[in-house]
Amino acid sequence: MMAEKGGYRHFMLKEIYEQPRAVADTIAGRLKDEEGDVHLESLGLDDKELQSLKKVFIIACGTSWHAALVGKFYIEKLARIPVEVDIASEFRYRDPIVDEDTLTLLISQSGETADTLAGLREAKGKGGRTVCICNVVDSSIARESDGVIYTHAGPEIGVASTKAFTTQLIGLYLFALRLGRVRGQLSAEECRRRVAELVSLPRKLETALELDVPIENIAKAFAHARDFLYLGRGNQYPIALEGALKLKEISYIHAEGYPAGEMKHGPIALIDENLPVVVLVPHNETYEKVISNMEEVRARGGRVIAVATRAETGLRDKCDALIELPETSDELMPILTSVPLQLLAYHVAVIKGTDVDQPRNLAKSVTVE
């Protein structure tokens, strides 16, 4: 049956709105309430094997690579295993150091991306363990990996990935919690606390979606810009990259994502009144530093769109537009900050009159290397 837009103007918008449900479905059935533990059904690795891992690679392309960058924070923080993230097309040509204590995690919405599949075969060929995070049951990558964590996003039709991305982050978080528990890095109580926050996330995503109209107004004010800069720090840096990619993909506006602390080493030269800067500033340990980056942008005439949490006071006069999200843990915040950036890209593209669901030159799944 042909997929339907269910009253939405585009599949992309429908899929953005499906995120609370998609996230809830990806969590469902994987939490063991009594122990506060995470259960992943077809991981393909038993507890002993998880305990013996010494290194993790995460390999992916495009938006899935941005999820991988967040995954590094999750696994290193919660399970204390060194993680290296690679773009799939780079991984296999550099003779990566993989052995039987190395886990290679493949992330792919479609499970058919040729470069990611080649990375999987490279890791397997070197005797490593492989697990994929995938949205399509029985896809090539799902079939060939030792284990699979399915995202339950449902079919994603829009070429620009949205709900697949946020559910990939959920898959990575669940995996990191499981790994942290098995390896004795997380107590049952620490895990239970995180699981409780995770369960409250779909409701917070609903609240984030209520910002649709204000974000459409921000899009109207900035859609004429030729370039955009996105800044984030820590686990928000990959979200800055993803926000910039979304805008590029569907509105054809040039956009760059940058680690906020690196701004002074180059992008600051670009700042003037014609360059909108989207700054991700949820409250975390680098909050003050990112605020001072924001002030540097404004001191040079740049216009700032700030994405912050609601509890933050005093931000309004430091930026030109403010997007206020509900609070969650620092670990889950990337999932919430993704939503306004998806909506911003969507509305800018609609204003520009592009083909939102099928942007020029792009394919949903790239099956050639």
Ligand code: G6P
């Ligand atoms: C294409 C799509 C992107 C996607 C990337 C990786 O470029 O347009 O949206 O992120 O492939 O796809 P995958 O299915 O492996 O996640």
